[in-house]
Amino acid sequence: MAKTALQFRHNGSDVAIFVDGGTNLLVALRELIGDMTPKFGCGQGGCGTCSVLIDGELHLSCLTLAETVAGRSVETLDSLKQGPNLHPLQRAFAENFAAQCGYCTPGMLMAAKALLDRNPSPSHAEVVEAISGNICRCTGYEPIINAILAASGGRASA
Amino acid sequence: MTVTVKTFTSSSEAAAALSSDRNARYLGGGTLVMRALNEGDISLSTVVRANDQALTRIDSSGPRITLGAGVTFARILGERDLAFLHAPARSIGGPAVRNMGTVGGNLFAPNPYGDFTVALLALDATVALQGGFGSRDIPIEEFLQSRDRQAGTLVLSVSCTRPTSAEAFRYRKIARIKPKGGSVITLAAHLPISGGRIAGARIALGSMAPTQIRARAAERALEGRALDAATAAAAASAAAEGTSPSDNALGSAWYRREIVGVHLRRLLLGQE
Numbered sequence: 316m317a318k319t320a321l322q323f324r325h326n327g328s329d330v331a332i333f334v335d336g337g338t339n340l341l342v343a344l345r346e347l348i349g350d351m352t353p354k355f356g357c358g359q360g361g362c363g364t365c366s367v368l369i370d371g372e373l374h375l376s377c378l379t380l381a382e383t384v385a386g387r388s389v390e391t392l393d394s395l396k397q398g399p400n401l402h403p404l405q406r407a408f409a410e411n412f413a414a415q416c417g418y419c420t421p422g423m424l425m426a427a428k429a430l431l432d433r434n435p436s437p438s439h440a441e442v443v444e445a446i447s448g449n450i451c452r453c454t455g456y457e458p459i460i461n462a463i464l465a466a467s468g469g470r471a472s473a
Numbered sequence: 474m475t476v477t478v479k480t481f482t483s484s485s486e487a488a489a490a491l492s493s494d495r496n497a498r499y500l501g502g503g504t505l506v507m508r509a510l511n512e513g514d515i516s517l518s519t520v521v522r523a524n525d526q527a528l529t530r531i532d533s534s535g536p537r538i539t540l541g542a543g544v545t546f547a548r549i550l551g552e553r554d555l556a557f558l559h560a561p562a563r564s565i566g567g568p569a570v571r572n573m574g575t576v577g578g579n580l581f582a583p584n585p586y587g588d589f590t591v592a593l594l595a596l597d598a599t600v601a602l603q604g605g606f607g608s609r610d611i612p613i614e615e616f617l618q619s620r621d622r623q624a625g626t627l628v629l630s631v632s633c634t635r636p637t638s639a640e641a642f643r644y645r646k647i648a649r650i651k652p653k654g655g656s657v658i659t660l661a662a663h664l665p666i667s668g669g670r671i672a673g674a675r676i677a678l679g680s681m682a683p684t685q686i687r688a689r690a691a692e693r694a695l696e697g698r699a700l701d702a703a704t705a706a707a708a709a710s711a712a713a714e715g716t717s718p719s720d721n722a723l724g725s726a727w728y729r730r731e732i733v734g735v736h737l738r739r740l741l742l743g744q745e
Contacts, residue, residue, distance in 0.1 A: 336478045359512075360508060448569050
């Protein structure tokens with residue numbers, strides 16, 4: 316079957332790949348571009364660990380047909396890195412014990428980033444709502460919520 | 474498994490492609506069709522898309538509102554004029570699902586999903602369809618009854634009349650996980666009041682039958698009555714009549730029949 320040429324911005328860089336019909340964005344990112352930060356969890360839209368930002372909006376990459384991002388900007392967790400330094404959200408997650416096995420963390424961080432980009436000082440309830448599409452089976456949600464609140468406080472005082 | 478993706482600039486071309494191929498599905502936000510592809514659904518060999526701007530249009534200025542089939546729940550939540558639809562839109566998914574899922578797709582969402590459609594059924598919405606041979610409008614109830622046979626038609630938009638007051642339209646989704654999760658049951662009630670009495674009651678239920686259904690016996694118990702405790706109790710006792718819920722991981726059919734009246738009574742009386 317013919318492959319489709321696809322170009323988009325991936326974490327600020329232009330990328331060009333060929334995708335099979337029906338390939339989802341998660342597979343394109345991991346297997347064709349080599350960005351392993353978004354994870355495969357359920358493939359159904361129930362867990363949120365494949366979350367990425369498309370043109371700044373939180374989307375589930377496993378439910379996104381890859382060719383629909385042509386010409387758009389896709390940001391994954393890998394976009395948060397700043398040389399050797401952790402992003403304030405990553406630092407807050409580490410300091411608040413918000414990761415145990417770490418499998419949900421890429422999605423949690425992208426959901427948190429989507430929230431803080433729009434609302435720099437959210438309430439507890441707004442944080443709960445923002446990560447309501449992301450499942451964590453280890454730490455429970457309170458450390459994650461506290462980390463996001465801590466990161467937003469850090470931003471507010473910076 | 475690879476599928477053929479066909480992208481069109483107009484909805485009529487997409488509708489023609491959809492109606493000519495039994496194994497084609499229309500891809501809206503992806504939350505149903507991409508899930509089916511991820512699960513290896515072999516009945517699906519062609520994915521049809523349309524980049525038609527008309528599919529994402531919202532007309533909410535007048536008493537009758539129209540939502541393009543491709544309008545997402547996140548966009549509805551951003552429209553102040555659509556406040557009466559905010560509760561059902563907010564009850565769906567997490568933020569990512571609301572950024573993706575569409576009004577048109579929700580019409581096809583099986584249990585325990587399809588909550589927005591419960592609200593539209595209570596509001597007596599009209600569904601605009603485009604088939605291979607032209608377009609037509611049908612009542613949402615008729616659409617849902619024939620949903621399994623609608624595979625070859627494309628939903629263009631959904632329209633409904635705005636409730637006369639905030640009190641006249643009520644919605645509640647019962648889920649085990651808050652603030653998100655599949656529906657145990659979903660209820661919506663449109664209760665226009667005329668001269669102190671209910672005139673034209675419509676009660677819609679989700680997860681109480683293979684598709685969203687109206688609770689006609691409960692509607693009859695409300696019709697022409699004042700909305701008081703006795704009326705609410707009469708409607709509640711009739712709520713399960715004509716329903717055929719199933720067992721699933723969120724609740725048994727027995728449990729759904731037991732609680733539907735309780736939640737309907739609370740909805741009617743404005744109780745938590």
